[in-house]
Amino acid sequence: MGESGTVKLAIAGCGGIARAHLTAYARINEKEPGKLRLVALNDVSKESAEAFADEAEKLLGYRPPVFQDTREMLRKAKPKAVDICTPHSEHHRVALECIRSGADIMVEKPFGVTLRASKTIIAAGKKHGRIVATAENIRRGVNQRTMHWLVNEAKLIGKPRMFYAIHASWNDPLKPRRWHWRIEKNLSGGGLVLDSGAHFCDSMRYFFGEVDRVYAFVGQFEKWPHDKNGETVYSEVEDSWVALISFENGLVGTWSWTMAAPGHSFTKVVYYGSEGCLLDSGDVFHGPFDNAVLILKDGTQRNMSELREEFLRSIGEEGRNRLFPHGFTDGITLECYDFLEAVQKRRRPEVDGEDGMRAKAIAEAIYESAKLRAAVRYRDVLNGRISKYQDPIDRANGLLKGKR
Ligand SMILES: NC(=O)c1ccc[n+]([C@@H]2O[C@H](COP(=O)([O-])OP(=O)(O)OC[C@H]3O[C@@H](n4cnc5c(N)ncnc54)[C@H](O)[C@@H]3O)[C@@H](O)[C@H]2O)c1
Structure with missing residues (x-):
């Protein structure tokens, strides 16, 4: 300063x-x-x-x-x-x-x-x-602050039970794109699981607390050609994943995304608890969005703008100035x-940094689980006991010495 x-x-x-x-x-x-x-x-x-x-x-x-x-x-x-x-x-x-x-x-x-x-x-x-x-x-958006409040303080959906955050679409693989560092694994560390996915991993922790276990498939169904200074290179990162994520509070979530799904596209994001659900709209990374709606057991519905107002009232002027x-x-x-x-x-x-790393560890647990074809404990990935997926990236970046 x-x-x-x-x-x-x-x-x-x-x-x-x-x-x-x-x-x-x-x-x-x-x-x-x-x-x-x-x-x-x-x-x-x-x-x-x-x-x-x-x-x-x-x-x-x-x-x-x-x-x-x-x-x-x-x-x-x-x-x-x-x-x-x-x-x-x-x-x-x-x-x-x-x-x-x-x-x-x-x-x-x-x-x-x-x-x-x-x-x-x-x-x-x-x-x-x-x-x-x-x-x-x-997580700093008004909708995300509202979601944190409705799950953890107002407890409007009751005890969190399950969530589904699923997207499938088709992105023509024959259209070559311009090269970008994001398609090279040693530069990016991976694809959307950890890129846009970093936001959802942070939001999951922010809304629901720490992850317990992860079981995931991560793959690439299509070759994605890119033009790198006149040379055709192919993306090294995933175009699809399905992850089952369990949390220490008992919640189980399914998080899945693909751009290799021809014929029919859809996105569905719903968070269920014992009393009702929050039905979101939009993508599987950045929600909840403005037209999300809370639907309770008895059919009562409240839209995002009503929920936002109630949340903002509940935190008072001091809270609003702080956030x-x-x-x-x-x-x-x-x-x-x-x-x-x-x-x-x-x-x-x-x-x-610790929060950044902990969010990142969810994404890495997804890659590590897919690599091992087995469920992994989040803690083992966070502690570095499981790192098979990350090891070659670490070697390439001088963070791990010696051969495999
Ligand atoms: N928060 C978000 O919503 C959001 C959105 C996009 C990107 N990001 C993140 O921001 C970061 C950058 O992404 P981007 O989309 O802006 O990438 P970008 O490719 O547009 O920009 C990166 C810049 O860094 C420069 N650069 C490369 N190596 C460097 C070095 N050693 N020292 C200094 N400069 C260097 C490049 O020349 C380039 O200009 C990534 O971590 C990405 O995940 C966050």
Whole structure:
């Protein structure tokens, strides 16, 4: 921080999501001028960093210096907080450099490329006394806060029993796409189970508590060609999964997604408890959505906007200011604000590295179960006793030495 308490912030990785973070910081800056100063932008691609600096200038009124090399950025710009928005395999590399230089960090989801990567970041944060946050925006939405309240406080569905979050659709595999790091397993760590799935894994923990066991199938039914600088390469990550997930509170969920299901597409997301259910609409990653509805045993129905209002009334003004400071309701603005507050006040961010890792461990338990063709205990995956799926990714990323 500067003398005034201004957070000297840098963004590492100036791609898609970093733009949403930049917009969020600009919104925060409008409400609390001087809360942050963007002192550096870091991207391995000079072109991306320069284009990003142009946007930053438009939004913030000044142009932050750009760096291609993280170490040089840390040495010259001396940020006290770094928001890491790089591909998954770079999260721990960039995070370690930042932490060692004395900066607090927020890392985009999924926290580390694997659990070893995640643990490496957490250990460094502890050693150097740095704040380590996970950028998890979805649980901060008003609907998700309402869902947390209706399950855990108002207990409107009663005791949670089962949920189904299932999506099937068809995505023409003959249409070649442009290469992206997300299709290479050693760069991404996996496919949508841990990518968009990171949000649902966090939401599951937030709504229902810790997972007990996982039994899953993960597969790829189609070859998905991509164009990598004129060469055809194929996706190495899943196009489908079915996961049975049991929780310590007795709840059992089925989470399944595929884009390899020709002929008929459908999405169904329902959370059942002893007294009724929450019928959601939309996808299997980011809900509940606005037209979700609570349906009780006796047929009574309440829509999401009524539930939201009741929840917001129940938490009072103090609660509303805490969860939605300045009236912000966009999850990314809220996660960025929480990070800045944690840095300034030296307090724990709501979703810290441990939370990021624990959400990530659900996704890894799905991959590990599929690899072993057996049910796995969540705890064994979290503790690293089961890591067959992750080992090659760790080897490729220098996190595990020696041959298999
Ligand atoms: N919260 C969300 O809703 C959400 C949405 C999209 C992506 N994400 C996450 O954000 C992260 C980035 O995803 P994206 O879609 O923005 O990817 P992207 O490919 O658009 O951007 C990544 C950027 O990082 C740069 N980069 C690569 N290695 C780097 C390094 N070592 N140092 C600095 N910069 C480096 C790349 O050049 C690129 O500009 C991922 O963790 C992803 O899962 C989150």
